[in-house]
Structures are given as structure tokens and as C-alpha cells.
Amino acid sequence: MSEIRFEKVRHGYGDRPVLREVSLTLTERRIGIVGSNGSGKSTLARMINGLVTPTSGRVVVDGLDVAKKGAAVRRRVGFVFTDPDNQIVMPTVAEDLAFSLRRSGASKAEVADRVAETLERFGLAGHADHPAHLLSGGQKQMLAIGAVVIRRPKILVADEPTTLLDLRNTRLVGRVLAELDLQLVVVTHHLDLLADVDRVVVVHDGGIAFDGPPAEAIPAYRALLE
């Protein structure tokens, strides 16, 4: 597994601190991050592939400083956002998947093969030439995940990937994420998604309030909210 290391990471927007000196090393295969709105959990997740740079301290992925080796880190770390509409770039499903490989050096035939394989794997096989904006919410999120996974990252960070979905699609996306053969860091409010993870980090008020297995971390999080 890859190693994601936060070294005395601080971050703030203007005078408002978002993260207060967080030090954390993540090496587990399945990691959950929970916390209330504004706790800093998304900021923490976004730092893993350089979408947010720490005000001080550093984030290191597999020995690469994210602030200095952004491109190399992003080749290892894929990122799935909450709203797939903000992530889908191309007008049709197959084109959006192919877009992810446009600078991968893959030949046209290889791109076509990987797109076909990803369409099949994420239940989008009949939708290759379908306009992406006409997909259902669940299908859009599947496309967003597929568009990241097609690049074969070692780590996938998913920032509240089920927040906009109904229960059925939440379960579907949860199942798909659980089956991915890569290291997964999932930020979520849906505690069901965390039942089988190896480790849960509870973020509260810009710091780590609890860090441990889900059986202990989830009750601790619930207690924190009460």
C-alpha cells in the first residue's frame, strides 16, 4: 500500500483556520474520514492530490511532496468529487472516459479497449454514446469514478461521493468503491460506507478527534455530535 503522510499540516482561509497542525500517516487499504460540515475533512482529503496546498507543513505521498511533485502525485492519486456534473468534461460517456487517457501515451486501440472495459465494469456498457448530462445521478457518479479509475491510480480519494445520491445509488456506489483494487480514502457522511474500512479518522474543528477502527471511531463520532 502507498503511504500518505501529513506532517504538521496547517491550513486556513484568511484568518479562519481550517486545519490546525495535523500529523497523520495513512497506510491502510481502506480509510474513512468523517466529520461535520466545516470540520476540515474535505480540505484534508483535497491535500492528498494537491488541490489544496498546506499553509504550513507538508503532505507526502509515497515519498513525493505533493506541493512540489504535483503531476507525479496526481498520476498515483485519483480524486472523485461530490457532484459528478462538475467532474464530467466531455459531452458523451465514452468520450469522457477517453479524455482521462488523452495524455497517457496509450494508442487509440488501447484507449478504445480500456474505455470498453471501464464501461462494462461500471454498468455503462449501453451508454457509450449517451449524452453524459442525461444519465441518472447514480450513473453520473459511476462515470465519474470510472473516469478516474481508468487512469489506474494507486490511490483513490472520494470526497462525499454519495451525498447527492438516493439510498439505492448510495449502496451501489459504496459497493463499487469497496470492490476497487486500490487504496481508498473516502470522506463521507454515510456511516454505512465505513462498516468495512480498516481505519476511520474523525476530523473535528480542524484537528483529529479520533483515529481507529470503525467499531470504535463511529461511536466516538456519534458521541462527538451529541
Add this chain to the structure above:
Amino acid sequence: MIGLYRPGTSLLHRLPAGAKLLLLMAAVIAILILVRRPVDVAAALVAVTAAYAVAGFGPRVLLTQLRPLLWMIVVIAAFQVWLTTPARATVVCGVLLATVGAAGLVTLTTRVTAMLDTVGRALGPLRRVGVDPDRVGLLLALTIRLVPVLTDIVRQVSEARKARGLQWSVAALATPVVVRALRTADALGDSLVARGVDDGDDGDDADDGDDRDR
């Protein structure tokens, strides 16, 4: 215009995107030069309908392409009838319908990626003067992609405005639409960074220095 690609095996589907764009250009010029009377309009519209048939599309698909234009046609026709003659109004509106219909046929039979490859190749020589064809292609793709996103934003804000009893307030429409559009643009920018759009092909040792903070 966002009717998008419809898969098929017709001659038009198989034609390279560059050839189709050149044919479109020739057709538009021909329509602009040759259509002078209402009877020419009829001939042009028959030709466009025939081209749709060659691609395997019926008149209904053509009408779907033209539907977003109809309100504009009504306004233009009214002005033309008022300022010139009904015959002139027919020619002006007919030219508009025939050219948009022809352009729609190109989008229906061409994948956006094929179109972008063509644009990229066509703009290749401009690299020397600092134009990045990839970026222009991406800009075009995003423009097409964002039309339904913005339409959805406007629809949602309109509904919210109506629910609050402010259906006549321009500010209640414009302000949230602009704010949401900017937030969408910001989020899309993040997603492009996360998908490595600006990342080069350099190895792990490259010092990218391209990170952003928000």
C-alpha cells in the same frame, strides 16, 4: 446544437470530421450565395432534409435540431415582414434554418473527440505564435458540455424564484445563476486539475510547481 453524436454507419458517419467541416463550410457559402427566392429556400431545405436521410435521420431529427431556433425565427420573420417583404423574410429565415440544420447534421454524425482532433490539427501551425490547440479543443468541448449544466442551473433557480413568489425579479434570477455558474466553473477547474489536464508527461522527478490553493 447539443443534440450530439448519434451512432451510425452511414456515409456521413464514416466521413472524416475535417471533410465534413469543409463540406459544411461549402454548403453554408452556397446557401448564402444561391438562395435568393422562396423557391430556392424550398430547394435548400429539401437538400438538407435529403442529407439527413443519407445519414439515416428522418425529418423529426431535423426538427429537433431546429426547435431551439424557432422563437428567434418568429422574431426575425416579424421584423423582416415589417421592414422588407414576406418573400425576403422567407429567404432570411430559410437560410438560417438550412444552415443551422446542416451544422446540426455535422454534430449528429461526428464525435466531439473527432471534431477536437480536427481542430487540434488545423490549429497546429499556430503553436508557433503561442496558441495551444489542445487547450482550444478543450475549451470547445467544455463549451458544449456546459450548455446543459447552465440550462439546469437556470431552471433550478427559476423554480426557486417562483417558489418564493419572486417570478418577476431579475435580481432573484441573475444573482444565484451567476454565483452558481462561478462555483461550477471553480469546481470544474478543480476537477480538471485532479484529472491531470495541466500535468505534463514528465516523470516523478519533475518539479511541477503547478499546484493551486483555494
